[in-house]
Amino acid sequence: MASLKEEISRRRTFAIISHPDAGKTTLTEKFLLYGGAIAQAGEVKGKRARAATSDWMEIEKQRGISVTSSVMQFRHNGFCINILDTPGHQDFSEDTYRTLMAADSAVMVIDGAKGVEPQTRKLFKVCALRHIPIFTFVNKMDRETRDPLELCEEVERELGIATYPMNWPIGCGREFKGVYDREKKRILHFTDAGHAQKAAVTEAELDDPALPELIGEKLTDILRDDVELLGAGAEFDLEAVRCGKLSPVFFGSALTNFGVEPFLESFLRMTPPPLSRQSDEGLVDAFSPDFSAFVFKIQANMNKAHRDRLAFMRICSGKFEREAEYYHVQSGKKMRLSQPQAMMAAEREIVDEAYAGDIIGVFDPGIFSIGDTVTVPGKKFRYSGIPSFEPELFRSVSPKDTMKRKQFIKGVQQIAQEGAIQIFKFPGSGYEDIVVGVVGALQFDVFEYRMRSEYGVELRMEGLPYSHLIRIKGYEGDYRDMTLCTDSRVLQDLRDRYFIAYCGAWSLGFLTKHNPGLVLDDQLSV
Numbered sequence: 024m025a026s027l028k029e030e031i032s033r034r035r036t037f038a039i040i041s042h043p044d045a046g047k048t049t050l051t052e053k054f055l056l057y058g059g060a061i062a063q064a065g066e067v068k069g070k071r072a073r074a075a076t077s078d079w080m081e082i083e084k085q086r087g088i089s090v091t092s093s094v095m096q097f098r099h100n101g102f103c104i105n106i107l108d109t110p111g112h113q114d115f116s117e118d119t120y121r122t123l124m125a126a127d128s129a130v131m132v133i134d135g136a137k138g139v140e141p142q143t144r145k146l147f148k149v150c151a152l153r154h155i156p157i158f159t160f161v162n163k164m165d166r167e168t169r170d171p172l173e174l175c176e177e178v179e180r181e182l183g184i185a186t187y188p189m190n191w192p193i194g195c196g197r198e199f200k201g202v203y204d205r206e207k208k209r210i211l212h213f214t215d216a217g218h219a220q221k222a223a224v225t226e227a228e229l230d231d232p233a234l235p236e237l238i239g240e241k242l243t244d245i246l247r248d249d250v251e252l253l254g255a256g257a258e259f260d261l262e263a264v265r266c267g268k269l270s271p272v273f274f275g276s277a278l279t280n281f282g283v284e285p286f287l288e289s290f291l292r293m294t295p296p297p298l299s300r301q302s303d304e305g306l307v308d309a310f311s312p313d314f315s316a317f318v319f320k321i322q323a324n325m326n327k328a329h330r331d332r333l334a335f336m337r338i339c340s341g342k343f344e345r346e347a348e349y350y351h352v353q354s355g356k357k358m359r360l361s362q363p364q365a366m367m368a369a370e371r372e373i374v375d376e377a378y379a380g381d382i383i384g385v386f387d388p389g390i391f392s393i394g395d396t397v398t399v400p401g402k403k404f405r406y407s408g409i410p411s412f413e414p415e416l417f418r419s420v421s422p423k424d425t426m427k428r429k430q431f432i433k434g435v436q437q438i439a440q441e442g443a444i445q446i447f448k449f450p451g452s453g454y455e456d457i458v459v460g461v462v463g464a465l466q467f468d469v470f471e472y473r474m475r476s477e478y479g480v481e482l483r484m485e486g487l488p489y490s491h492l493i494r495i496k497g498y499e500g501d502y503r504d505m506t507l508c509t510d511s512r513v514l515q516d517l518r519d520r521y522f523i524a525y526c527g528a529w530s531l532g533f534l535t536k537h538n539p540g541l542v543l544d545d546q547l548s549v
């Protein structure tokens with residue numbers, strides 16, 4: 024049996040981030056394919072369809088989507104890999120950001136024709152907050168793409184991270200012949216093996232006289248020039264990768280499998296095993312035998328009949344055992360974690376043990392909150408909480424039926440405490456008329472659905488124009504007397520902190536100019 028150290032050392036836990044349609048699902052599928060977790064490409068998407076027949080939330084059934092981000096575990100070459108999926112499009116929500124708190128590194132998928140897109144930028148920023156390693160996979164090289172050097176420059180300019188091309192594409196579109204592996208100094212020439220299988224690879228040296236025969240005269244000349252040019256650039260620095268300052272860049276095509284396997288091998292070598300994590304009592308060593316974890320996501324009401332909730336936790340240290348007794352720091356209670364589940368490629372299954380780096384979902388009788396710490400009895404440290412992220416969409420919300428005021432206040436406060444939405448009131452008034460802030464529109468739907476089905480309250484919701492929220496760090500006067508422009512509003516949260524919701528940079532300028540003594544906090548998280 025493998026020792027604790029061996030088990031933890033083989034864990035690699037990372038998130039895949041991208042703008043919708045860049046190819047995140049396709050790349051994930053190919054990873055699973057190599058890990059033998061699925062037999063055919065197409066199964067990951069298939070999983071979504073199957074979810075419609077299970078007893079997940081009604082809203083998931085209606086929209087055929089997975090409301091919250093999921094995790095997939097598989098093994099490959101001795102590694103035990105946990106991929107955290109970050110949903111895009113209309114499924115985007117605060118959970119997407121929180122999921123990134125559970126990852127040790129991130130793979131950023133970029134469409135080679137489109138470059139850095141808005142959602143890539145948002146997700147990147149959250150990863151950068153934590154200084155985790157970020158690996159770039161430039162996808163869709165089998166199509167016409169932009170110049171590879173220009174793409175690297177765009178990543179550097181737009182995201183503020185240095186790049187180092189690990190391999191270099193040989194042509195693109197129909198002419199995409201393969202990549203040049205800079206470390207091995209070898210050409211990997213791909214031949215199509217059908218989209219569901221691994222690509223066939225022929226290797227060659229750069230100065231091989233037969234190279235023009237393999238990839239053509241023109242591409243040989245371009246490649247030799249490019250490689251020379253690259254050689255003049257900065258040296259590779261693994262330390263800079265590990266602290267999130269340098270992103271290794273790989274080129275490939277997830278759809279045709281070109282470059283996926285070399286990427287996975289190289290990525291797994293560079294990405295770190297579970298690292299020590301900061302708590303209020305100092306760093307906690309991932310390899311310590313004592314189990315500890317923090318909750319990063321709560322999924323409510325997957326089964327309507329039972330009104331149950333599932334708390335997802337990232338194991339930060341030691342080994343989890345199903346029968347052992349654990350300690351929930353925030354409530355001060357000892358407990359067993361019941362129905363612990365791991366998410367495999369196609370389904371969930373009950374697990375008897377899990378290790379630092381793994382994600383488990385456990386039955387939550389309503390005691391866990393986002394950011395909570397679970398340890399072994401006797402240990403009371405807390406992992407630093409999960410920040411709330413700046414909402415971008417706001418609605419004013421009140422109950423349609425004023426007789427339902429009590430249920431309304433109870434519902435919104437509970438749902439907000441769970442972290443499904445952020446709620447605010449106006450200074451000096453109560454919670455019967457609130458502002459709800461979210462990062463993805465889906466959160467409004469989930470909120471509305473849950474208020475109706477769990478609390479019996481129909482909502483009146485009205486869109487508000489704000490797109491930003493900034494925290495007030497200091498202000499000496501009365502918040503109610505502040506001079507505001509028409510498209511801004513002062514709000515107060517459940518923790519009695521004050522914020523300004525506003526539309527654009529112009530409003531901020533106005534506010535600071537007309538309210539002497541106003542100090543704003545311009546952090547990404549609020």
Ligand code: GDP
Binds near residue numbers: 041045048049162
């Ligand atoms: P996601 O939204 O980021 O998960 O993107 P998907 O993986 O669903 O891919 C979006 C679309 O791009 C799908 O039609 C894929 O078949 C296609 N696609 C993904 N990777 C590639 C690729 O390497 N080359 C080409 N030509 N198409 C791709």
